[in-house]
Amino acid sequence: MSRIFSSKKSVFLTILFLFVLSCTSDIFSGSEFTGSKGLNFYFDNNAPPAYVYEESAVPIRIFVENTGASNVVNGVYSLGIEEQYIKVDKKTDTINLKGKSLERPYGDQTQIIVEGKAKSVGSQEGINSVLSFSLCYPYETKANIITCIDSNPSSKEKKVCTVNPQSFSAGQAAPIGVTNIVPRMIIEKNGVRPQYIITIKNLDKGEIISSDYVNYFCTGKSIPTEQQNVIDVEVSLSDEKLVCNKNKLNLKDGSDELFCELQRIIPSVEGSYNSPLTVKLSYGYAQTITKKIRIESKN
Amino acid sequence: MANGTRHTGRGSAWLFILIWLVIFLFDIRIRIRGGIPLHFPFLFVYLLLIFLARVLLLDESERHSSSHYIREFGIISLISFIAPMANSLFQYLPFNELTVAFVALIIAFSPAWAIYLGIVFGGERSRYTRWIGFVLFLFWIVATSLFFFNDIQAIGFNAIYPGVYPPLAMEYVWDVMVDNAGDAWNFVGDQFTFMWDVFWGRIEYAIDPHKAKVDEMNKRKVGVFVEELKPIPTSIFTEGMPVSIEGRIKADVVDNEVTLKIDCKADDKIDGELYPLKESWKVVRLFDERIDCNFPNLELGSHKIKLNVNIENFKTLSYLRGFFLNQNTLFELRRQGKDPLKVYNFFSSDFIAVYTPGPLRVSMDIGSPPVGLDADESRVSLKLDVGLTNIWSGQLKTIKEMFFVMPKGFTVTGISGLQGEGRIIKKVTCLDLPQEDRNLCDDSLEKVYEITGEGLGVLPENLEGKPVVFSLRVEGDAEEILKDQPYTTNFFKTTTIYDYELSEKTQVVVKK
Structure with missing residues (x-):
């Protein structure tokens, strides 16, 4: 009897897990679409x-x-x-x-x-x-990631969301994808400055070449070393452009990290809320x- | 255990036997599978085993007692070592027709000695155990006498005798040994020379002449073969009776017409009368003829009769796939730790030269694939190594023509390794190739080169006994080679036409 119960219980838990998974697919993909191919x-x-x-x-x-x-x-x-x-x-x-x-x-x-x-x-x-x-x-990758902004981290009030690192394993319908973001709310004056460490990865087996030179690969021409594994990147938070430590990534080892922060300070009175972080990657793929x-x- | 020294025990004896058997079985397995014989490396392995036996089987005092070691252990070990090598040397001799019983005996001899060594020298020493060795040796002598001489008589004289005549059999063995020892010696010498060249980094001469595989030719048995050469009706003739031998000549050719000229001689000096008598035979495709050779008056005694087949215009084709990649791309792949062959779905075996069957192996090598090309350089220098090896037991008389077909984008600028003076290679066109190869060649896609008569004149004397390796100096136009592709694979081809002499021997005895 206990075995039947345990079996029913495990089926229920599996269904519940799948349901939760389907409702929260965004946290695994970071985009409307998933996939790791162009x-x-x-x-x-x-x-x-x-x-x-x-x-x-x-x-x-x-x-x-x-x-x-x-x-x-x-x-x-x-x-x-x-x-x-x-x-x-x-x-x-x-x-x-x-x-x-x-x-x-x-x-x-x-x-x-x-x-x-x-x-x-x-x-x-x-x-x-x-x-x-x-x-x-x-090709382009557009990752829209719902991220939590907490303008008053020290407040004990009930929050709409919590600031946590997020991982994305399913890709964003492109061969290059955002696989990880680590958000930080840096307290400054009367508010916070959101900062992000974003990890970008080559999820497929192709070669990354800057979009201006990608056709050189298919025509047997020499591609300058500085044009290989290069990706143009733009990051914005609710249509507000973030300032990043670099605007070109180099994925020579298959992945690269990017540090970005918002230029302005979000006042603490705004409380906690979800906001879309958009990572736009432009590159050539061969x-x-x-x-x-x-x-x-x-x- | 005398004088407190450590006595080798039963364990070390078994360890020795185990190691020996593993090596021996590995050796046998390679021979049975018909791969490239590994006499040279195995020679060292067997020699090392003798020293291993000394360490594992002898105790401290025995190791330092030179008389004991040399007298008993040394001799026994040497016999044990010679047995498997004798087995390998037999590959050069016509003993592959020996009965299963004798071959099994040869193969069993070496491990039997190893086990004997283990029993006698490992563990307890006893004077009785030496009797095991004696009995084993006696058994082998008796069995050899029974099988070996009988087999040799049957093979050498194509007749089964009711009795064993060791002098008759040994006369045949001696003749065969003398004729073939040279072949075995040359092989070992070639292996040593090759290892030496590799060891000293003489890369230009270190191309492995064996690094080529033979084209199966749709199971066609391409080549010229003398089969079933034997005296008729038996190998023993009475004085005054004409001596007659019969052989079957089978041939198939790649695609051109080959001419065969046949003659036979007794003791290298007396010409025989051939039937059917023809000045030459044309081979266009499958050829199968029986040839008789008669000697009306041969003197008393044993005679060696040789049937010579001169093959004229035999053709060997070979090709090699080259793999070329933009140098930057190659550098990037390697930097990322990716294997370019895997990335583009290739195997190393895709880049080994393939040659059509025949007496001459034509191998090629253009460097380890893929070869990186700098697309910004107008000209890239490359080297195409070519190896020619006589792989049959006959003589390569002369190379008459040798063509190289290079893919578009490659230009031959010279040859290294051939001693001829002046221009020994020249550019020709597809129309200069042999008739049957012209439709395989396209001047818009390929460039054809021919080694001139002067260059070919250097080859035959070099080809006696050892492989010849030379290099074509090649200039590549990266843009034309990569021709709007991330990588290209294309073929380097050779056509070689040559004369070859094949000889088969048999033995007859003229009695009163």
């Missing part, structure tokens, strides 16, 4: 097929969808082939895809279709050829996928 792209399972015969058609199809919440304008794709064994009708083009928004629950999707042809492999038994597909695109195919000899 453009998601992959080769069609059968195009190119895993095996093709020499001197026969090699259809290539790549699905690209914008799973993030930012629009991609003038992104560049580049199809890499081993020209000595495959020829294709086109290798590079620009790409524009709208991201998801409250009005559009799904971002744009497209297919890139390329006609290819396998060349002769001669008398060899066949060759494994590698196709690569790279996408380079400018990623490559590959697929191996076997070109078989007809002999």
